[in-house]
Amino acid sequence: MTPQPQHRSLWLDRPAPITTDEWRSLDPVDVVILGAGLSGLTTAAMLAEQGRSVVVLEARSVGAVTTGNTTGKVSLLQGSRLSQIRDAVSRELAEAYVAANRAGQDWLLSHLRDNGVAYDERTAVTYAATDAGAPTVEAELDAASALGLDVSATRSLELxxxxxxxxxxxxxxxxxxxxxxxxxxxxxRRNGGLVIEGVRATSIESGNPCIVSTSRGDVAAERVVVATGTPFPKRGAHFATLIPQRSYAIACRWPDRSLEGMYLSVDEQTRSIRDVHRADGSYLVVGGNGHRGGKGAPTLERFDDLLRWTETTFSGTAASHSWSAQDYRSTDELPHFGPITAGDDRVLVATGYAKWGFTNAVAAAIALSSRLADARPAWAESLESRPSAFTAIGSTLEAGAKVAGDLAHGWAAAELTPEPTNPPAEGEGIVVRHGVSPVAVCTIDGVTHRRSAVCTHLGGIVAWNNAERSWDCPLHGSRYTPNGEVLEGPAVQPLAE
Known part of the structure; x- marks a missing residue:
């Protein structure tokens, strides 16, 4: 029998954890940053190097959510993103997007070189293996060329x-x-900042100073940066203009093999392909089969499909790891970074990277840290001063209609599903009716858990994710453990008992 890959990303499978700081009673600081992914840590590093006092608070552990579960591509060619953006916004904003990503890429690679962190130079390739995908590649070539990237067309690849x-x-x-x-x-930490894991922020009071309420106590700061994937405060209503996107990846041992490029398809079933060389050998990383968060179950089949495709397509591979990640796309196709609401620059947010965080997150950090240094890049001014994503009326209304439909469907399905006599099988979950209440019931490691199925963010009905063994809300991407604790998303309170 073929051994099953461990369910953990290749990057999170490390010999030792990242060294962080213990919780302590904190004096007021210049900036509190919520979230220890790429956005939060890059912003904190830039501010600490400016000489500002910073504290990063992470509800789980460093990289536990999106950054630690990516495929790690640092590229200005981003699948079909540039043609999508060109069709959605003005040329000025499209050019600002490219400039922002170029700045983010330049800063990150410079930081890695200066700190002795290895990375691989690769040619980025967007490709189509189907007739339906070919026009999208042609559109991306046209858009990327028009926006100043030195791209070329080809049909000869090493795949x-x-x-x-x-x-x-x-x-x-x-x-x-x-x-x-x-x-x-x-x-x-070298510049005097703190990074503290296991502390979940639950609310922010904007003022002078701002007060961040957390699971361990209050923290005061001149400013707060919310870098949590999707901002959890309801003011600003960012959740209404963000679409949660879940995608999947596997790593396979691939002895003595290597690729010159890193690849992303534009076909209906996307495929992301890159190699990895580590001290313990060479790997092939394949991703794809994305869908809107909380929808598209059963999720476990998406891993199985990736594994079958990889073993059939690339000879000599043996699966070692599997994982998934969630990112957010904004309805106007552009990332958002800046004040949480107009006129409140004490609370700042960063979100909406559409799976391209290794350039966009660093660009967001540059934009946010530059607000305090009074040296704003022109691209940051352009992107921050654009109309709200609510003005992308068609896509925002479409996203809202899907949310409303999912809300109604979830409640109706729960009302129509009586609780079975026997609990769910191991690793399975179901939403059932108990009286007039929808209840989420699952069995993990022989223990049956029962929690309210009502998401604590805005009342959506969660669905079981059998790949991650989590309860996922289809409305805005909140996710919970089997016993109802928050994993990610805008929710900050656990599922009720």
Missing amino acids: PFPVLAAVYLADQAQVDAMDVLDSLVRTI
Whole structure:
């Protein structure tokens, strides 16, 4: 029998954890940053190097949510993103997006070189293996060229299957995500900052100072940066203009093999392909099969499909790891960084990277840290001063309609599903009716858990994710453990008993 891959990302499978700080009673600081992913840690590193006092609070552990579960591509060629953005916004904003990503890439790679962190230079390739995908590749070639990227077309690739169209951009990079975060944590602590894990923020009172309420006590700061994937405070209503996107990846041992490029398809079933060389050998990382968070179950089949495709397509592979990640796309296709609401620059947010955080998150950090240094890049001014994502009326209304439909469907399905006589099988979960209340019931390690199925953010009905063994809300991407504790998303309170 083929051994099952461990359910953990290749990057999080490290010999030793990243060194962080213990919780303590904190004096007021210049900036509290919520979230120890790439956005939060890069912002903290930049501010600490400016000489400001910073504290990073992370509800789980460094890199536990999105950054530690990516594929680690640092590229300006981003699948079909540039053509999507060009079609959605003005040329000025599209150019600002490219400039922001270029600045983010330049800063990150410079930081890695200065701190002795290895990364691989690769050619980024967007390709289509189907007739339906070929026009998208052509549109991306046109958009990328018009926006100043030195891209070229080709049909000759090193991949072991035919490709109908492809566009490539040289001199891009791929990284080990946790090596990057480790370096940033070291930079923060070296400059007097703190990074504290296991502390969940539950509310923010904007003022002078701001007060952040957490699971361990209050923290005061001149400013607060919310870098939690999607901002959890309801003011600003960012959740209404963000679409949670979940995607999957596997790593396979691939002895004595290597790739010159890193690849992303634009076909209906996307495929992200890159290699990894570590001290314990070479790996092939394949991702894809994305869907809207909380929808598209059963999720376990998405891993099985990736594994079958990889073993059939690339000879000599043996699966070692599997994982998934959640990111957020904004309805106007652009990342958002800046004040949580107009006129309140004491609380800042960063979100909406559409799976391209290794450039966008660093660009957000540059923009946010520059607000305190009074040296704003022109691209930051352009992106921050654009109309609210609510003005992207068509896509925002479409997203809202889906949320409303999911809300109604979830409650109706729960009302129609009586509780079975026997508990769910091991590893399975179901939402049932108990009286007039929807109840989430699952069995993990022989223990049956029962919690309210009502998401504590805005009342959506959670669905069982059998790959991650979690309860996921389809409305805005909140996720919970089997016993109802918050994993990620805008929710900050656990599922009720």
